[in-house]
Amino acid sequence: MGKLMREVAVIGAGMSKFGAFPDKNSRDLFAEALINTLQSIDKNFETKEIEALYLGNYSSDLFEGQGHLAPMCAELAGLTPKPASRTENACASSGIALREAIIAIAAGAFDIVLVGGVEKMTDLPTAGVTDTLASAADRIFEFYAGVTFPGLYALMATARMNKYGTTREDFMRIGIKNHKNGALNPFAQMNKSVAEIMNSKIAKAEKKGLPKPNWKDEMDFLHDLSANPYIAYPMRLFDCSLVTDGAACLVLTTKELAKKYTDTPIYIVGTGQGSETFAVHDRPSLYSLRSAVNAANMAYKMAGVKPKDIQIAEVHDCFTIAEMVAMGDLGLWERDDINRAVREGDTALDGVRPLNTSGGLKSKGHPVGATGVAQAVEIFKQMRGEAEGKRQVKFDVECALTHNVGGSGGSCVVHIYKK
Amino acid sequence: MADITKLNVYTKDYLDGIDNKILYGSKCKKCGNIMVPAKVICTKCQNPDLELFEIKPEGKIATFTCIGVGTTYFVKKGYSMKKPYCVAVVELDNGQMITGQLIGGDITYDENQDPLIGGKPIKVGAPVVGEYEEYKEVIEGKRGGPQERDRCRLVFKLK
Ligand SMILES: [Zn+2]
Numbered sequence: 001m002g003k004l005m006r007e008v009a010v011i012g013a014g015m016s017k018f019g020a021f022p023d024k025n026s027r028d029l030f031a032e033a034l035i036n037t038l039q040s041i042d043k044n045f046e047t048k049e050i051e052a053l054y055l056g057n058y059s060s061d062l063f064e065g066q067g068h069l070a071p072m073c074a075e076l077a078g079l080t081p082k083p084a085s086r087t088e089n090a091c092a093s094s095g096i097a098l099r100e101a102i103i104a105i106a107a108g109a110f111d112i113v114l115v116g117g118v119e120k121m122t123d124l125p126t127a128g129v130t131d132t133l134a135s136a137a138d139r140i141f142e143f144y145a146g147v148t149f150p151g152l153y154a155l156m157a158t159a160r161m162n163k164y165g166t167t168r169e170d171f172m173r174i175g176i177k178n179h180k181n182g183a184l185n186p187f188a189q190m191n192k193s194v195a196e197i198m199n200s201k202i203a204k205a206e207k208k209g210l211p212k213p214n215w216k217d218e219m220d221f222l223h224d225l226s227a228n229p230y231i232a233y234p235m236r237l238f239d240c241s242l243v244t245d246g247a248a249c250l251v252l253t254t255k256e257l258a259k260k261y262t263d264t265p266i267y268i269v270g271t272g273q274g275s276e277t278f279a280v281h282d283r284p285s286l287y288s289l290r291s292a293v294n295a296a297n298m299a300y301k302m303a304g305v306k307p308k309d310i311q312i313a314e315v316h317d318c319f320t321i322a323e324m325v326a327m328g329d330l331g332l333w334e335r336d337d338i339n340r341a342v343r344e345g346d347t348a349l350d351g352v353r354p355l356n357t358s359g360g361l362k363s364k365g366h367p368v369g370a371t372g373v374a375q376a377v378e379i380f381k382q383m384r385g386e387a388e389g390k391r392q393v394k395f396d397v398e399c400a401l402t403h404n405v406g407g408s409g410g411s412c413v414v415h416i417y418k419k
Numbered sequence: 420m421a422d423i424t425k426l427n428v429y430t431k432d433y434l435d436g437i438d439n440k441i442l443y444g445s446k447c448k449k450c451g452n453i454m455v456p457a458k459v460i461c462t463k464c465q466n467p468d469l470e471l472f473e474i475k476p477e478g479k480i481a482t483f484t485c486i487g488v489g490t491t492y493f494v495k496k497g498y499s500m501k502k503p504y505c506v507a508v509v510e511l512d513n514g515q516m517i518t519g520q521l522i523g524g525d526i527t528y529d530e531n532q533d534p535l536i537g538g539k540p541i542k543v544g545a546p547v548v549g550e551y552e553e554y555k556e557v558i559e560g561k562r563g564g565p566q567e568r569d570r571c572r573l574v575f576k577l578k
Contacts, residue, residue: 127491134490140430141456144572145518146486146493146506154484155508162482162543168532225532229500233485233534281508281516282462286482 004106009258009265012041013380015248018365033247056094056117057369090136095372095404095413118247119367136407152408154232157321159286182359184391189365244365248374270416272298289409292329307331314375316405372404455515476549478511
């Protein structure tokens with residue numbers, strides 16, 4: 001157990017622009033991501049070499065009234081009649097698709113696999129999106145009690161505040177940091193810093209002849225309950241990830257074949273997965289996910305690396321609290337050191353270990369079924385020095401990690417990457 | 420190997436209990452593990468041979484949230500961003516935890532932007548007591564259209 005029979009490499013990675021696109025459906029989003037992915041492969045690649053598709057998608061059934069997306073997307077990629085499978089583990093759907101594809105290659109079932117993730121969320125009204133997302137949580141024991149998806153993470157946030165003295169300002173710092181990164185990412189849904197958003201609101205008020213808001217700075221703006229209300233106390237609007245349309249793809253192959261297509265493949269050296277109780281109230285800790293701890297331990301062991309070796313990571317910040325939970329569960333910081341790390345900028349683009357250089361789910365956007373693969377796309381770009389704009393980290397990344405959580409933590413999948 | 424034919428506690432037993440204003444946990448006949456809400460297989464030893472027991476819905480707040488953007492059911496009840504509702508995870512006196520709405524007045528925020536219920540602060544550790552709120556559930560009937568059914572929800576109040 002715990003070793004891949006064949007080593008696996010990523011030779012291409014790309015994503016669609018993330019955002020709210022009334023004119024694009026799942027097909028269009030997937031096609032956009034596929035084209036960007038194929039264009040990222042350096043040489044000698046022909047689409048017909050792909051042997052199978054693994055596609056992550058949470059709930060096109062409820063979001064768009066269209067199920068069974070895998071053969072539909074395989075058809076777009078010209079793969080018909082090759083195998084095409086869909087994985088569903090809530091927001092970890094495409095992280096799991098990636099893991100299943102790795103296992104299939106390692107087992108020798110395929111040599112070249114297309115992995116994708118797609119979600120079209122913005123067709124439904126907010127209440128419909130809220131209910132669809134909440135269906136990833138425990139219907140009988142949580143949903144009926146009134147808990148929403150932000151509510152579940154809010155429960156973890158209150159618990160962490162109470163245990164470790166985390167403040168609402170700490171959550172705000174994470175939001176500000178991720179927006180700052182997302183502002184540098186042309187694929188991000190909200191590619192604006194919090195300051196830019198604040199200033200555009202001031203300009204709008206002036207234009208309309210309304211009283212000019214007197215926010216002193218970003219923090220002051222985020223403290224204003226009219227600008228940044230509680231969606232689920234203590235999680236405010238700017239603590240929540242976005243409702244997003246988007247898709248992302250990767251092309252995987254074996255270590256041996258990879259050099260035929262690129263001189264700079266990125267190797268996936270560790271994969272791990274775990275589960276956690278469905279309901280938050282059944283967990284031994286209210287601010288840690290055993291799914292993530294287990295997935296991380298499995299991936300670290302397979303990769304033969306330690307948390308201290310991880311130089312950058314894309315972690316599942318569906319809510320700002322989730323980034324703090326991840327920092328502890330992945331062993332990247334001691335749990336009682338996380339408040340300090342957030343306050344002192346350890347996780348910033350120029351910090352000791354940048355987290356979510358893409359802008360994270362908070363600012364890049366969170367098309368749930370596409371998120372896991374989109375995280376790997378960012379790592380691929382960062383490790384090859386190809387991240388657009390000024391978000392490319394200043395040091396050579398030898399070892400990186402992605403952490404993709406499903407639901408309120410019921411699923412988690414972790415991958416570790418090396419050059 | 421556990422004998423699965425011994426499976427004798429079902430999720431329905433728990434839900435029927437709530438409708439009859441009884442909170443049920445289940446107890447493993449083999450290892451004595453206590454589970455609330457009632458589970459169908461022992462979470463420690465996977466033994467299916469469990470028995471129901473009644474437990475008082477009393478304890479303290481383990482964590483909580485005040486929800487502004489609610490589920491459809493709560494939005495229909497009149498809750499909104501302007502009228503949030505509170506949901507708490509309650510640690511019962513035996514250490515088990517359960518989720519329920521905290522009732523007892525409107526949710527407001529004080530000058531520190533911390534939540535109050537009926538003017539009283541909501542704090543982790545605050546003692547609470549459960550009660551049962553009656554409601555009508557509309558179910559899509561197989562014959563003769565939608566039907567109404569009397570149901571109960573377990574909710575909590577500050578002591
Ligand atoms: Zn037992």
